[in-house]
Amino acid sequence: MAATHTPSPEHPAPLLEPPRARTSRTPSVTRGNAELYGWLFMRLSGVLLVLLVVGHLVVQLVLAGGVSKVSFAYVAGRWASPFWLAWDLIMLWLALLHGANGLRTIVNDYAQHTATRLWLKALLYVATGFTVLLGTLVILTFDPNLR
Template identity: 55%
Template sequence: MSTMDLAAPRSPLAAPRRKGPNLEKWGWIYMRVSGVLLVFLIFGHLFFNLFLGDGIKGIDWGFVAGKLANPWWQWWDVVMLWLALIHGANGMRTIVNDYVTHSGTRRVLVWALWLAAGFLIVLGTLVVFAFDPCNGVTTDSVFWEQCQNLPAPRL
C-alpha cells in the first residue's frame, strides 16, 4: 500500500477576533430565549382571548378596550410586541447577512430592518399605553354611557 499525501483542506482565512462583545453569539442566544418566551406569551394570549369567555364572538371593541385598560395586559402585549419584532428583525438580519453579498447593500438592508423594527416598536408601544377608547365619542354614540363611567386616560 502506498501512502498518499492529502492536500490541506481549503478554508477561508479567519478574520482576527474583534474586541468587545460577540454580537452574533448574543443574537443567537436572544433568538432561542425570545422564541421560548414568545411561545408562552402567544399561547397565553390565545388562551385568554379565545378559550376563556365567549371565544371569538366575544372579541370586539369593548373587549379590546377593557383589556388595554388593564396594566397587566398592557405589559403582556408590549413584551410580546417587543420580543416578536426584535426576534423577527434579527431573523431577517441573519437572512440578509447570509444571502446578500454586496457589503453596501447588506448594510443598507440591515439598517432599514432595524429602523422599521424600531419604528413599529415605538408606534405599537404608544398604541398600547396611550389607547383611549373614548377618544372621539359623542353623545349620539352607543359608547357614550360607558365612556362617562371610565376614569380619565393616563398618558
C-alpha cells in the same frame, strides 16, 4: 447494522466549501460576542414568545368566548389592567425584535456585497424601530373614551 465510512487515501472525505468564501475585503477580525448574544436572544425570546402567544390564544379563544366576542369595549377593558397592557407590550416587542434578529441573520448570510448588507440592515433597523415605536404608542396611548 449500518456501515460507517471512514476516510482513507482511496476514499477521501468530501471537501465542503464554506457558504461564502473570505476575500481580501472580508474582515478577519471577529465581531466579539454580538452573534452569540443574538443566538442566545433568539432561543430565549422564542421560548418566551411561545408562552406569551399560547397564553394569549387561550385567554382570547377559550376563556373570552372566541373571536366574535372581541370588540373595542373588550380591548378597552383588557387594557385597563396594567397586567394585560404589559403582557401585550412585551409580546409585541419580543415578536418584532425576534423577527428583526432573524432577518438580520438572513441578510448577513445571503447579501453578497458589503454595501448591500449595510443598506438592507439599515432599512431593517429603521423599519423595526418605527414599528416598535408605533406599536408601543398605540398600546400606551389607547383611549377607551373615543366612542
